[in-house]
Amino acid sequence: MPCSLLFIKVIMKTYKERLFQGITYIASLFTIVALMGIIYSLFHEGLPMFSVVSVKEFLGSSAWYPTHENPEFGAITLIVGSLYVTLGALVIGVPLGLGSAIFISEIAGSRLKEIAKPVIELLSGIPSVVYGLFGMAFLAPLVRDWFHLSTGLNVFTASIILGVMIVPIIASMSEDALSNVPKSLREAALALGATRIECIFRTVIPAAKSGIIGSVLLGFGRAIGETMVVLMVSGGSAQIPKSIFQSTRPMTSTIAAEMGETVVGDLHYQSLFALAILLFGITFVSNLVTELVFLKRSSR
Helix, strand or coil, rough: CHHHHHHHHHHHHHHHHHHHHHHHHHHHHHHHHHHHHHHHHHHHHHHHHHCCCCCHHHHCCEEECCCCCCCECCCCHHHHHHHHHHHHHHHHHHHHHHHHHHHHHHHHHHHHHHHHHHHHHHHHCCCCHHHHHHHHHHHHHHHHHHHCCCCCCCHHHHHHHHHHHHHHHHHHHHHHHHCCCCCHHHHHHHHCCCHHHHHHHHHHCCCHHHHHHHHHHHHHHHHHHHCCCHHHHHHHHCCCCCCCCCCEECHHHHHHHHHHCCCCCCCHHHHHEEEEEEEEHHHHHHHHHHHHHHHHCCCC
């Protein structure tokens, strides 16, 4: 091969590598800029509210009446509503997700595994509005009739729908964590006389606990940030529910329902951005803890 052609090939290869590096750099930079823009817009619009409404009143009062003549902006009812439906979703989603992961990883044969895992992951592709419609049209009337309630739109119904929505996240990530447990640990437990169930619950699950905890935290972040389902199914009452069969109004549904009624820049508008700041903080802490859990797992 002539030296000139070889030189051209080297130059082209170097050019392509630098071009690829430049594209990936720009993509990464764009992601960071977009995140900074979101954070800036939230704090720029939401923080001015606290010059009128104190943080203590915002986080400690249970009165959310932003459109009254003397408006009140107590967010505690909305915070508690979000936590109620999210914790309820975890109560439902964690056993279903972890059980599915155990079945796929430890019990199902290879043929059944190839069918079961894609079917479970298919749930994550269903739009949230479809889950909401299912909850309104089918589940809410069922809950109302079974428990003799005036309405089926409540914490219980919203928790069931959210619990089903987070099953694919918990199941997929937990199954990956269980599958990564060395086969030698299973063989050692069985060789010592452990039954299959004892091997799963006393050896495999403890060895994969970091991955399982991470999947639960990601499910928590997914549930607390969900909007359409809680807007359609939770009932929409800004109150602290005394039971799981009462209606509630989480932060996400409040923002979605009221943003269209506000005047840009007024106190009500700013209060919704303040709720968004609070929601962003909760999800940020949840994701940060998840990253720390996975970092601890990978360092072992």
